[in-house]
Amino acid sequence: MRSSFALGLLASALTLTAxxxxxxxxxxxAGHMYDLSPLAREIALDTNTTTPPTLTGTRYTLNPCxxxxxxxxxxPAIDRCPEGAWVCRSVTNYKKDEKPRVTEVNAVAGKSSKDEPTLEAKASGSETPAEFHWILKGAEVEKVAWSTDIKFVCNKNAKDQDLPKVVEFKDGVLSLExxxxxxCALGSGDDKPPGNGDKDKDGSKEPIGSSGGGFFSTLFTLFVVVSTLYLVLGVMYNYLIVRASGLDLIPNRAFWREFPYLCSxxxxxVWGMVSGHRRGGYSVV
Structure with a gap:
């Protein structure tokens, strides 16, 4: 029972860390912010090829987020996309009067829960890139590393519900547009609205990455992760080793109980030092 409880707490901590x-x-x-959340859904793209006396259908299932x-x-387990895949390619063979047969299923992007895509801007003549690429490696099939390259193009006249176009699948690389x-960019990487005219004084651009937030965002995330691990591991220790219960599960409870008074x-x-009303160490008898 205790081991199950400990594992549950540890799993929660790892979830928060991730x-x-x-x-x-x-x-x-490239220093510009984008909101791709309207595209956060699973999409299926189908292509068919006539292969007499059968028909071969290829389906690409993806979620860019x-x-x-x-x-x-x-x-059937053998026909499912691999766990952790962001883009899955499945090939099905159809023949008249016969049940469809899945002949191939592989991850074209993402092969484990640790994989994440990267966003790369290609060189262009404008300050704000009109297009960028979403790239993520997938499985290795017959010593060929598969991957997916989605070229995102800014088009304000289109709809976010529009589907991507399959350009080609060649040498293990799936190209979509x-x-x-x-x-279309929202603004600069510091979250300021577009049109504010702010530019890097030295003309340099921020490193390309998957998401922004800056130093303080990273510091806050690190603080949350460390605090969560401290709390979870402390509770696990008090529960499993000290055999504590109730509020005594809180690590260093006595210190946290006195913490508000210490702050006061x-x-x-500090106020006494700043205001000059600091009392001396001795008093007149």
């Missing part, structure tokens, strides 16, 4: 992942809502490319969800139990309003004393001490 939240600092690829964020579609705050994607950053997260790994694909696990397929239902009704789908997606023209949507979400591919410190504030009074």
């Amino acid at each position: 939240t600092a992942a690829f964020d579609c809502k705050k994607a950053q490319v 997260a790994a694909l969800k696990a397929e239902p139990d009704s789908v 997606w023209s949507v309003p979400a591919a 004393d410190f504030a009074q001490h």
